[in-house]
Amino acid sequence: MYALKTKPHRFNAKRVALFASALLALMPALAQAEPTVEVLHYWTSGGEAKAAAALKKDFEAHGGKWIDSPVAGGGGSAAMTVLRSRVLAGDAPTAVQLKSPAIMEWAEQGALANLDGVAKKEKWDDILPKRLATLMKYNGHYVAVPVNIHRTDMIWANPEVLAKVGASQVPSTWEDFNKLAEKLKAQGIVPLALGGQPWQETILFENVVLGIGGTDFYQKALIDLDNDALKSDTMKRVFDEMRILRGFVDEDFAGRDWNLATAMVMNGKAAMQIMGDWAKGEFLAAGKVPGKDFLCHATPSNHGYLFNTDSFAMFKVDGADKTEGQNLLASLILGQKFQETFNLLKGSIPARMGVPMDKFDMCALQSEKDMQASQTSDGFLPSVGVDMALPGNLTGAIVDTVTSHFNSEMSSQEAVDKLVQALDLAKE
Ligand code: BGC
Numbered sequence: 001m002y003a004l005k006t007k008p009h010r011f012n013a014k015r016v017a018l019f020a021s022a023l024l025a026l027m028p029a030l031a032q033a034e035p036t037v038e039v040l041h042y043w044t045s046g047g048e049a050k051a052a053a054a055l056k057k058d059f060e061a062h063g064g065k066w067i068d069s070p071v072a073g074g075g076g077s078a079a080m081t082v083l084r085s086r087v088l089a090g091d092a093p094t095a096v097q098l099k100s101p102a103i104m105e106w107a108e109q110g111a112l113a114n115l116d117g118v119a120k121k122e123k124w125d126d127i128l129p130k131r132l133a134t135l136m137k138y139n140g141h142y143v144a145v146p147v148n149i150h151r152t153d154m155i156w157a158n159p160e161v162l163a164k165v166g167a168s169q170v171p172s173t174w175e176d177f178n179k180l181a182e183k184l185k186a187q188g189i190v191p192l193a194l195g196g197q198p199w200q201e202t203i204l205f206e207n208v209v210l211g212i213g214g215t216d217f218y219q220k221a222l223i224d225l226d227n228d229a230l231k232s233d234t235m236k237r238v239f240d241e242m243r244i245l246r247g248f249v250d251e252d253f254a255g256r257d258w259n260l261a262t263a264m265v266m267n268g269k270a271a272m273q274i275m276g277d278w279a280k281g282e283f284l285a286a287g288k289v290p291g292k293d294f295l296c297h298a299t300p301s302n303h304g305y306l307f308n309t310d311s312f313a314m315f316k317v318d319g320a321d322k323t324e325g326q327n328l329l330a331s332l333i334l335g336q337k338f339q340e341t342f343n344l345l346k347g348s349i350p351a352r353m354g355v356p357m358d359k360f361d362m363c364a365l366q367s368e369k370d371m372q373a374s375q376t377s378d379g380f381l382p383s384v385g386v387d388m389a390l391p392g393n394l395t396g397a398i399v400d401t402v403t404s405h406f407n408s409e410m411s412s413q414e415a416v417d418k419l420v421q422a423l424d425l426a427k428e
Contacts, residue, residue, distance in 0.1 A: 033321035035328040038067040039312075040086075041097040042079040045259040047281025051346035055147075058332050058341075064325055069093055074258045075199035075386060087111060092315035094322050095329055098144065099387045100135035101395075103313050107138035113314040115142040118327045122334060127352050131380070136311060144313040145330045148339075148348035151367055152203050152276040152383040153210060153306040156262065156283070157295040161189060161271040170272070170297035174211050174241055177300065181248045184271050191248040193270035195256035198403040202385035204274055205402045208241045211300040215379040218304060222384050225394065225427075230420050239405060239412035246406055254407075265294065274299055276308060276386065280347035280363055296363035298370060305374035306383045309351060397422035 037059065043052040056066045071079035076097065083096055092111065106112050119125070119142040125133060128146065136144045155170045162168065165184055171177040181191035194200060210218045213234045220229035229235065250270070253261075262282040264270040273279060283294050290296055312333065314326040332338055339350040340359065349357075349364050349371070357368060374380040382388035387395055401422050405415040 033319070033324055035062075035064040035325040036067070036319075036321040037064065037094045037325035037329050038069055039095045039097075039329075040069045040071065040079060040083060040093040042071050042073055042076040043097070044070050044072045045074065045257075045278075045282060046285040047259075047283075047345065047347060048278060050285055051281060051342050054341050054345055055333070055338070058335075058338050059329060062328060062332060064328050065321075074195075075197070077199065087315070092317060094317050094326055095312045095314050097310060098313045100144075100309065100311070100382075101387060101389070101391050103136070103144045103311065104138060105391060106313060106315075107143045111315055112138070112143040113316050113323070113326060115145065115314060115326075115330050118330045122331055124334065127334065127354070129351075129353060132309060132351055135309065144311045145333045146309050146311040146351035147333055148310050148343050148346055148351050149367075149371065150276050150278060150308040150310065150346075150348040150386075151298075151306055151371070152308055152385060153207050153299045153301045153304060154277055154279070154363075155272050155274055155295075155297050155299050156265055156279045157272045157297070158265050158268055158270075159292075159295055161265075161268050162295075164189065170295055171300065172297075173300045174208065178241075178244055181271075185248065190250045190264065190270040191272060192245060193261040193264040193273040194249045194253045195258045195261045196249075196254040196407070197256070197258070198399045199385050200258055200261070200275070201406045202399045202402050203276065203383070204245060204406075205238070205242060205398075206306060206384050207274055207299045207301070208238050208245070209235075210304045210306060210381070211302060212238050212241060214302040215304045215374075215377065215381065218381050219378070222398070223381065223389055225390075225423055227420065230423065231416060235416050235419070236412045239415040242402070242406060242415075243412065276383070277347040277363065277367060281345060282347075284345070284347070290361045290363050296366070298366070302379075303373065303377055304379040304381055305370050306381055307371070308383045308386045308388050310348070311351075393426045394423065397426040 041052060043049060059066050071082050073079065086092055124142060132146050136142055136146055157170050165187055167180055171180050184191040209222060217229060217234055220226040221235060258275055259282050261273050262279045265273050266283060266286060266288060280296060288294050334352050336355055339352045339355045343350050344359060349367050357365060384390065384395055384398055401415060401419040404410060
């Protein structure tokens with residue numbers, strides 16, 4: 001019975017042909033997967049979260065699906081631990097906020113996707129400063145895309161608090177810094193807001209290395225790890241100054257997050273903080289105005305510039321939706337408009353060359369100017385405290401020494417010996 005109801009063969013063929021052509025017309029739409037990224041990052045403070053949200057918004061406005069994976073913890077060591085366990089479990093995130101030395105380590109393990117396609121199409125070699133482009137490439141191939149240029153050699157100050165001891169400016173030598181801090185301390189004011197976490201103490205240390213030793217010394221001691229520089233009297237003087245600075249922080253500094261230290265300056269609970277310019281993101285997010293509510297000034301630095309570039313590396317993952325997501329994200333990050341929007345919120349300056357700076361404030365303009373000047377004087381140097389300078393094991397040796405010295409009665413000579421020993425061990 002059923003067979004009798006079937007339509008003649010000729011009619012069926014026509015329907016199949018019609019259906020097939022309709023399907024063919026639909027094919028491009030079906031083949032286009034929704035660009036998707038899971039982004040592992042550690043931008044969780046007020047200012048950072050605003051900047052991260054701008055990236056998410058731009059990505060979604062371009063038809064992408066964004067899965068947010070924030071890992072709280074300034075400086076990113078908690079995020080790096082999560083990353084390692086995710087990769088070990090075979091579950092790498094699509095895009096990860098990483099610094100150049102870590103990018104190289106992951107690339108060496110074959111974990112990163114090649115971004116040459118999008119880089120070529122969008123002429124990254126022409127729009128990125130050469131030094132930055134080099135940091136994003138492994139064996140000549142792009143494996144990451146830079147978002148910004150931060151600097152860590154900055155003092156953030158509350159002008160009202162400084163005025164209480166008659167100061168109207170941020171000091172420009174370490175001697176003056178110490179004198180001003182003593183005055184503040186005598187008035188019962190906390191001179192230096194610090195978060196007692198190893199990476200924050202190392203930011204303090206690298207600033208003192210640069211300020212006391214100068215750019216050549218910084219290069220030799222902290223980048224080339226030259227033994228003569230490490231064992232020198234200059235390094236001993238650096239630890240002497242660290243001991244003095246220890247006397248300028250409040251009792252409750254241990255373990256404090258960097259943004260809470262920024263809040264101390266903002267709320268008049270402390271006079272100054274030495275921190276990267278992501279601190280400016282916090283002031284701005286709270287509606288504060290540079291030059292009026294807070295001051296920004298380079299640390300006594302002998303014309304150096306300690307840079308820190310945030311970038312995203314794309315991990316090798318399966319699926320057209322994810323690959324398309326990676327390419328879309330990479331392309332948006334270097335967009336001119338996005339570079340402006342993001343960096344205005346983040347406190348940094350654009351990684352891409354030629355972005356108009358007319359909307360940027362005095363701190364950013366100073367940063368741009370100092371960065372240009374540092375290029376010609378070999379003063380453009382990577383920060384150790386935020387993992388820009390060295391592979392993880394070597395950074396770890398420096399950070400451990402700095403924090404053990406800062407949080408004990410260790411003498412400067414003992415600290416120098418420990419530093420040399422720790423680095424020797426890490427080099428093996
Ligand atoms: C990152 C900044 C971030 C800071 C504090 C640094 O390592 O480069 O983007 O704001 O840590 O979390």
